[in-house]
Amino acid sequence: MTSISSAEATPSGRPLPAAGGAPTRFQPEIQGLRALAVLVVLLYHFWPDRLTGGYVGVDVFFVISGYLITAHLFKEAVKTGGVRLGQFWARRIRRLLPLSLLVLLLTAISAVLILPSTAWQATLRQIIASTLYVQNWILAADAVEYSKADERATAVQHFWTLSVEEQFYVLWPVLLALTLMFLAFRQRRSGAPGLERAQIRAAFLWVVGLLGAFSLLFSIYYTAAAPAQAYFVTPTRIWEFTLGAIAALVLGSRQFSGRGGNLLGWAGFLMIVGAAFFYTDTTPFPGWTALLPTVGTVLVLACGGREPMTGVHWWLSLRPATAIGDWSYAIYLWHWPVVIFSPYISDAARFWYVKVLLILGIIGLSALSTRFFESPIRRAKILLPTWRTMVAAGTGMVLVIVSGIAAVSVMQTSTADSTLTQDHPCYGYRALANPDECGDPFEGELGLWPSPAVVAEQYQEEAFPGCQADEDADGVPECWLGAEETESDGTIAVFGDSHATMWLPALDEIAQEQDKRLLVLTRSGCTPRGGEVDEDSSDCLRANAEIIDQVSADDGIDTVIVAASQMHGGLGGPSRDLGLDEGDSGLDDSARAMYEPIVAWLEADKEVVVFGEVPRMSNDEQEEETLPECVALNESDLSACHERLEDTRVGDRWLTRSAEVFADEENYHFVATEDLVCREDTCYAVLGGAITYSDNSHLARTFVQSTIPELTDRMEPALAGSS
Incomplete structure (x- = not known):
């Protein structure tokens, strides 16, 4: 060499440098x-x-x-x-x-x-x-x-x-x-x-x-x-x-x-x-x-x-x-x-x-x-x-x-629909709840409000900035919503991942109507569960363990709401024997870990409200396309963005199945969510002019707000029990 x-090395004949x-x-x-x-x-x-x-x-x-x-x-x-x-x-x-x-x-x-x-x-x-x-x-x-x-x-x-x-x-x-x-x-x-x-x-x-x-x-x-x-x-x-x-x-x-x-x-x-x-x-x-x-x-x-x-x-x-x-x-x-x-x-x-x-x-x-x-x-x-x-x-x-x-700016102005607002009596879920007054909620002529672009941004722009902790955040950050402390009569705590945070626009208003403070204890990407904590435990599990003990010991918290995604990784078992019936022996470790907070708070005489998992759209194909994007591309045929109900059930759905496990518990309350966006075998992309999802798994903020009267009715037994 x-x-x-x-x-x-070139034929140029130049001298060596x-x-x-x-x-x-x-x-x-x-x-x-x-x-x-x-x-x-x-x-x-x-x-x-x-x-x-x-x-x-x-x-x-x-x-x-x-x-x-x-x-x-x-x-x-x-x-x-x-x-x-x-x-x-x-x-x-x-x-x-x-x-x-x-x-x-x-x-x-x-x-x-x-x-x-x-x-x-x-x-x-x-x-x-x-x-x-x-x-x-x-x-x-x-x-x-x-x-x-x-x-x-x-x-x-x-x-x-x-x-x-x-x-x-x-x-x-x-x-x-x-x-x-x-x-x-x-x-x-x-x-x-x-x-x-x-x-x-x-x-x-x-x-x-x-x-x-x-x-x-x-x-x-x-x-x-x-x-x-x-x-x-x-x-x-x-x-x-x-x-x-x-x-x-x-x-x-x-x-x-x-x-x-x-x-x-x-x-x-x-x-x-x-x-x-x-x-x-x-x-x-x-x-x-x-x-x-x-x-x-x-x-x-x-x-x-x-x-x-x-x-x-x-x-x-x-x-x-x-x-x-x-x-x-x-x-x-x-x-x-x-x-x-x-x-x-x-x-x-x-x-x-x-x-x-x-x-x-x-x-x-x-x-x-x-x-x-x-x-x-x-x-x-x-x-x-x-x-x-x-x-x-x-x-x-x-x-x-x-x-x-x-x-x-020009294109957004030209595509804006100003004829529909959130106050319309047939907007969002209200169209589904009042078919006699509103007619067909799926193929109505209300148009779209807000636009698909605005709905897509709702997931990226938090309704209550700082209320959801990052996955690796230390400790238990708290966020207070609902009624003012001086005017409140008790506290409702919200526990879960981003699918619990998703409900805050509705829960905040419900808490204010009930004169309750709303304590937000949610964390992104963190399944609400219990488990044995050691030096190798994740920040999520450590925070969850603190939350379980903190809520159990706080007499001011009378109601706890638990919500989560269908999707979660394999979870370790609970930190203790939950005393569930032998008939529930088919539950795996993930189920028992997710039920540990529920058991702890029932034992602490709290009213426990469990929200069922919402349908997950477009999951069968693992598409990158979000539901708002699908709506934007198919405004002339919204049925192209609908999904079969069975295709939206993609996880273990242990929160939904908890309704059977805790059916005999007086302080346990289950709030179904699938029927907020689905009827019979179809889950809908648009209801009453409102796009239902801000991505493929999180309900849009404006649609969630349209469900407030219905959620209030479904939570009434728990809210009455905490009064």
């Missing part, structure tokens, strides 16, 4: 490497079940960016002794912003024409975040927010990678400029002559190496501790850029050639491809597992031969590869909106041959937009002054944001 200058210098010429294999990166991302997004690890193409781009940008900054530092930040950023803006802003602008307009209204606000929010290059932080925040954890991807979600890169482009030159300033200050203090190349390279390597090491360690830690956030946040990705930076500083224009170097280059290539094929969505990423594709990228950058047929760099330098590399930025920008929009345009988008046609169209569009839009603007002399570039960038960003807001 020999080390040669990359310039020597100084050892360890920055790359001094165009390296075509880098374009081929970009082509590999964008193709694995492209194929992954069209066939995620086939190329399960195609997301590693993003990491290849990060390493290449670190390599090229650091090489450029090092060359400038050696030549001028500093880094011209304004000029650097202006070049990056002219290269990246024009096409990205065009894609964002067209996506904003297309979204309101193609997507259901339920997707408009989320898309607009992420378009704004993408325009400001903070998309990765928005996605990181959403990834741990319970109401948004399962939110469908928007047409601009892929801009998170560009946000990471732009943040790197802002911070990296500043860091290196500060390093140069420190070196220059130290030189002047010592009276030494100007900075030498070796001094600059050594200083840069120390800074890059330390930053990369800390970032890698943090990435490994944070990927294990908070994988959803770790995937998006910038600190877990910095080390990938520094790998490329170290390669640029150590090798410069030199590459390892010969048989050994070519084998290493092919090994790096196979490391990237292997990760793309064998990694999956369950692979912890981007921690230590990201070393495989990123180190592979460094090997391809540093090693390879150009011999026809056998040289890895020969293959990566072929015109088809370099052409795809030239268009790779545009391909990345255009492909994801096509992936998101195409299923809404035609059901045929799921067929492989249609996907192939779409990919070819994306490549063609990318070639044209690169040739006739991106390149001319990048080279436009009118933008060469730095200040003009900055003004143009700011103007373009404002244009995109304003256009997106205007498009969504």
